[in-house]
Amino acid sequence: MTCIPYPSPNPHVRLYMVQYESAGLLVKGFLAEPADDELHDGFLYLRGGIKGVGMVRPARIAEFAAEGFIVFAPFYRGNRGGEGNEDFAGDDREDAFCAFDWLEQHARVKSSRIHVFGFSRGGVMAILTAIHRPAASMVTWGGVSDMTLTYEERKDMRRMMKRVIGGTPQKVPEQYEWRTPLRDAGRIKAPVLIIHGRLDKNVSVEHAYRLEQAVHHAETMYFDEYDHYISPAVNRQIVGHIAKWMKGD
Numbered sequence: 001m002t003c004i005p006y007p008s009p010n011p012h013v014r015l016y017m018v019q020y021e022s023a024g025l026l027v028k029g030f031l032a033e034p035a036d037d038e039l040h041d042g043f044l045y046l047r048g049g050i051k052g053v054g055m056v057r058p059a060r061i062a063e064f065a066a067e068g069f070i071v072f073a074p075f076y077r078g079n080r081g082g083e084g085n086e087d088f089a090g091d092d093r094e095d096a097f098c099a100f101d102w103l104e105q106h107a108r109v110k111s112s113r114i115h116v117f118g119f120s121r122g123g124v125m126a127i128l129t130a131i132h133r134p135a136a137s138m139v140t141w142g143g144v145s146d147m148t149l150t151y152e153e154r155k156d157m158r159r160m161m162k163r164v165i166g167g168t169p170q171k172v173p174e175q176y177e178w179r180t181p182l183r184d185a186g187r188i189k190a191p192v193l194i195i196h197g198r199l200d201k202n203v204s205v206e207h208a209y210r211l212e213q214a215v216h217h218a219e220t221m222y223f224d225e226y227d228h229y230i231s232p233a234v235n236r237q238i239v240g241h242i243a244k245w246m247k248g249d
Helices: 058-065 093-104 122-132 147-153 155-165 173-178 181-187 205-215 232-247
Strands: 002-006 013-022 025-034 040-046 069-074 109-119 137-141 192-197 219-223
Touching: 013 058, 013 093, 025 058, 025 093, 040 058, 040 093, 040 122, 040 232, 058 069, 058 232, 069 093, 093 109, 093 122, 109 122, 122 137, 122 181, 122 205, 137 232, 147 155, 147 173, 147 205, 181 205, 192 205, 192 232, 205 219, 219 232
Parallel strands: 040 069, 040 109, 109 137, 137 192, 192 219
Antiparallel strands: 002 013, 013 025, 025 069
16 A cells, blocks of 8 residues: 655645555555644545546545545546456445545544545445445435436446446346445444435436435435536535534534
């Protein structure tokens, strides 16, 4: 595992490019830390998209680090020089699990205080991680929860999904079921916060409704006037709210 300093967009945040091991592969990601020597809660940031689309942005993770978190954001396998191939919440879920484990070993992360956050496709990665790891809390923002529903809704993504997953939901239903963690989401013991715009065409609000029903104990923030992207001013307010919610303030 290596950490190489990387230019930070915020003078109060240190940024690093990290290489870590995930199921025998060397995978890369960004680490953002408050520029102090204090202990902080850990924050696993699980990106959306695939390959270059939706890649982790330094400014985004620095936002959360500035709120007092040590943020680790995997690029997922096969990206930015990492080994292997991303497979859309298939085996690449190990990249999230191993990143969580890596944060647990970080000297400045408070014991048992690692939060899991997923945006868009990262939503399904966050649900899987919260099922299989002892998350302090879980947040999904515009998050996918049902991979078959994604295939049905996103005609523009069907060719990619058939190639990466191995076929359509009709031909390989077990692959889509494996990538859809709703059946096991009730096992999540951590507090859950679901954020979604009701006008979202990229990831419909139905994904949020299904997750809310599956976990039974979620808090929700639904926005009638927003789609997949939220205005910068409101975004900053939500980031602040997430930070306070995670820390129990």
